[in-house]
Each structure stands twice: as C-alpha cells, then as structure tokens.
Amino acid sequence: MTREHALYGVLAEFRSADELLLAVRAAQSAGRSGVEAYAPFPVEGLSDALGFSDRVVPRATLIGGICGGLGTYFMQWYSAVQSYPINAGGRPFHSWPAFIPATFEITILGAALTAVVAMLVANGLPRLHHPLFAMPDFDLATRNRFFLCLRPATDDFDVEATRAWLETLKPLAVCEVPA
C-alpha cells in the first residue's frame, strides 16, 4: 500500500502532439480518470479530449471588469457630488461624460488583472516544486516532447496494469513518478 501512496502517477513520453492526442482519447475511452497531458505548446483539441470545460477565467474577468468600472465611477461621483462639490459656472456636479475615461480605463485594468490572477490561481500557480520536475526527461516537456500522466484516482489503482496499458500506446518511455 505504501507504494501506491508514494506514487504521483505513471508517465508516458511521446514524440508528437498527434500521438499524445490519440493517447488521451484512448485513455478517455478506456474510462480512465486522473488523466494529465503535458505539451510544449497549446495543442488544439487536447483540452476538449480531456473533457475540460472550466469557465472560471472568463467569469472572473467579467466580474473584475465590472468591479473596476463601477468602483471607479462611484469614486468619481462621490468625489464630485458628495465629498468635494465645486460649482464651476453652474455646471452639474454629476457631469457623467467626463467620468467615462477613467471608468473605461479601470474597467480594462480590473478585467485584465483578474484574468491573469484567475488563470494562475485556477492552475495552482505559482508553485515552486512539482513531482514531475524530478523526472529525467520532463525538462523536454517545454521543448519537443509530449507526456501523458495517469494519476492514481482510485484505491484499486494497479501500477503494473497501467504500465502495460500505456505500453500499448507505443510511447518512447514509461516511468513511475514518485510523489
């Protein structure tokens, strides 16, 4: 049992994006859970093949933009109407067209910053270390190699059977990743 607990997953290495895509589809149709795929660039269709449907980034961006815009408009209204009204030739205190530029800019700023923060947080980044970084070939995941990692999602995870199944996909190498 200790062996299973100390295992991050079983890693298979591929040469091309198409091989990885086929491997992911094979894993999905074999009903495997805990599938992770690593590629040196965004491979079209890979996240769809993994059944990825996370909308957290666009939603957070929308909320960030709305908060930035409303907050800035409110600040200008409060400043010009409540806190420090100046009567300049009888012009209205609430001169909304003049409040648009700052509102627009901070809407963009709020949305942009939230988009990046949401992306990083949802991805679990920044992260100083990861078990995969200890693997011998994994530095090529940011160069020219493609990796499929099967995580032990259930208690009856059989390492040998998983290895054997991965070998049927004809990878370059298969190895166990210690946690």
Next chain:
Amino acid sequence: MSRVPQPVSQDIGVLRAGWTYASITDKVADAILGGGWTARWWVAFAVTFAGTAVFFFAIGYLFVVGIGIWGVNIPVAWGYAIGNFVWWIGIGHAGTFISAFLLLLRQKWRTSINRFAEAMTLFAAGIAGLFPILHLGRPWFFYWLMPYPNRMELWPQWRSPLVWDIFAISTYLIVSLVFWYVGLIPDLATLRDRAASRGKQVVYGLLALGWRGEARHWARYESAYLLLAGLATPLVISVHSVVALDFAVAVTPGYHSTIFPPYFVAGALFSGFAMVLTLAIPLRHYFRLHDFITEVHLDHAAKLMLVTSLIITYSYAVEAFMAYYSGSEYEIYTLEDRWTGLYAPVFWTMFVFNSIVPLAFWWRTVRRNVAALLTISILVNVGMWSERFLIVVQSMHRDFMPSAWNDFYPTAWDWTHLFGSIAFFAFLFLLFVRLLPAISIAEMRELVRESNEAKEGT
C-alpha cells in the same frame, strides 16, 4: 516502437522550412543561455549605458535646478518634454497593437515579432511616462494626480484630460506589462529547463511560476491570453485618444480639433511600426533570425506604415481644410505660420518624411529591401517627432494675442533629455535581447505544427 518523425516546418512565408520544435527552441533559447556576450554587444551596451548615465544625470540636474534649464517659456510651457512624451507613447502603441489586434485577427505574421514589439512598447511607454513627471516642476508631488485619502481632503479634477491621461497611461503600462509577462511564462519555463547553471535555473524557475504545460493549464492560459488581447485592443485606441484630448480639449488654435483622437492613434501606429522595423532589422541580422522574421514580416509592416501614412496625410489635409472652413483668423494664421513661419523647416521635414517618403512602400521592391526599410523607418521616426514638436511648440507660440507670443528655442538640456531617453531605450532593449527570448518560442512551435497543417490543406 513507432518512430513518428518530428514535425518539420514547411515554408509558409512567415516561417521558413526545416525547423522542428527542438531546433527552434534551441535556436532562440541558446541565444540567451549559450553565452553570446560578444564584443559588439558590449560596445553597444557601454555606449547606451553611458547615454543612460547622462540621461539620469540630466534628470537629477533638472530636479535640483528646475525646468528653467529647458527652453520652455510662456506661452510655450510644454516644450520638448510633452513633445517627447507624445512621441514615445506613440511608439509604444505598435507592440500591443501587433500582439493584441493581430492575435484577434489570427494573423500568423504576428508570432515572431510580437515579443520584442511588446518589450519595445513597455520601454517606450515607461520612458513616455517619465516626461510629464519631469515636466511637473515639483515632480516629487506626482502622486497628487492619483486619488488617495489625504489630509488636505482634495480630489483630482475628474473633468481634466490630464487626469484621464494618468489613468490611461498607468493602465496601459500595467496591462502591457502583464500581457508581456503572461506571454513569457511558457518561454521562461523553457529557459528554466534548458539552463545549465543553478543560478539561471533558480531565476528563470522563479519567474516561470512553476509552469509545466499541462493541457488544462494551457486551456486557461489561452483563454486568459485571448481575453487580455481583447481588452488591450480598445485600450490601445483609448490611450492615444486620451493623449489627443490633452490637446484637443484646450481652445488653442492649431489643436482645438475633433480629428485629433483618430489622427493621434494613426500617428501612433505609424511611428510604432517604424520603430518595430528599426529594431527588427538589426535584431534579425545580429541573431540570424532570417527564417523567423522573414521578408514577409517586413513587407506587412511596411504596408501598415503605408496605410497609416495615408491616414495621417489625410488628417493633415483635414486640419488645413477645417482651419479655412472655420473662418477663424486664429486658426488660419496658425496654419499658415506652420507652413511659412519660424518652424516651417520642421513642418516641411515632417511633411516629406511622413507623407511623401512612405509612398515608396507602394513598390514591392522597396518593401523587400532591408536597407530602404531601415532608412525609411528612421526617417519616419524623425518625421513623427517633428509632428509632435509642431503640435506642442508651434501651436502654442502664436496663440491669440500678439502680446502673448513668444518663440521657443531648445537648450542643450532639451536635447540631452531627448537623446538621453533614446539611449535609455536602446539600453533597456539591449538588456532584453540578452536576458529574455526575443521571439515567443512556444508560439513558434505551434507555428511549426500549423505550417504542416497549412501545407496539407492546400
């Protein structure tokens, strides 16, 4: 064991044939990691470092003595500082335009030039932001422009374009920085994984934030990157529009005009693309990037310069027409003074460099001639600086009452701050090309794959 060959790029114009994921990665990453601190680079570094030192000395002297060291007077209160500001912020527009707008339009030729164009944007916008602060007179109070709780219980004046300006410029700086950094994350991970020394692994590793290229991470990353592009595109347009409103909202003849915002945006892209060419041509030469930054890239940039040149020529014509059409003797006088007065040589320099010279880009042979492109791009930079000078100085020096008129002559300090800022820009750019990948490696890998698909499709 199956031996699927590594994909090799096909010649699709914006990328030459024969490159693989690995060879592109090694080419770009090793330009940074594999030494390359040549004598030529050190000479350039030393020269620009000296210029940077002079620039900061001049800034220090300005802080001690005050803005009287410049040739500014009343009515020409803005002088070179604001002219330089508008010029630099204009240059700082092409990077985000290339990265964001061309990404949304799925233009493949953006891929190899977006990274250094974004760096250019960041440095130019940062330098631009310095000039209004230097010009404040009491620059140590610059934070009074921002709304913050203070004992004086004062607020910024929301109806002033100058306040809009600080919101626009600071947002633009932050968003450009974030956009650039997010684009860098996968490449920083590549550098981390390829670095041989522990020090480099730690530094690039920390900057890469633990990126490892998981498919779900890529999906969120692409979503965020696309959103940033969508947000940055209207931002680019808004920034120079707001800068234009700094002028257009005032009643001074020569810039009280509704054409100013679009005219400024076109001028910004024009000067920005000129600077992209000025930087791209030496970059591809010294780093041997001819397979990535091809004639097609230069050709496209030249075409965009031609288009924006025509737009600003049209704007010059509209300005002249509106001056006469308005019937305002002040507007008409300012216009005619521009053509024939003290600063007429600057006007004609501007007109020839901005409106006549770029017409050479109608010819394909010129657009594909590197020497011609470099020469014209530098002339356009000079022409656009002349335009900023005319707007700021010439319009102000002859306003309504002849008793208020005054001529402006730049002092040595004006020139020192201008050329010092150029040296500082070059200094930052030299550091950038040695420390960070000047071309987006991850996107180039994607392009290798796409080049194969494109060839199969045809």
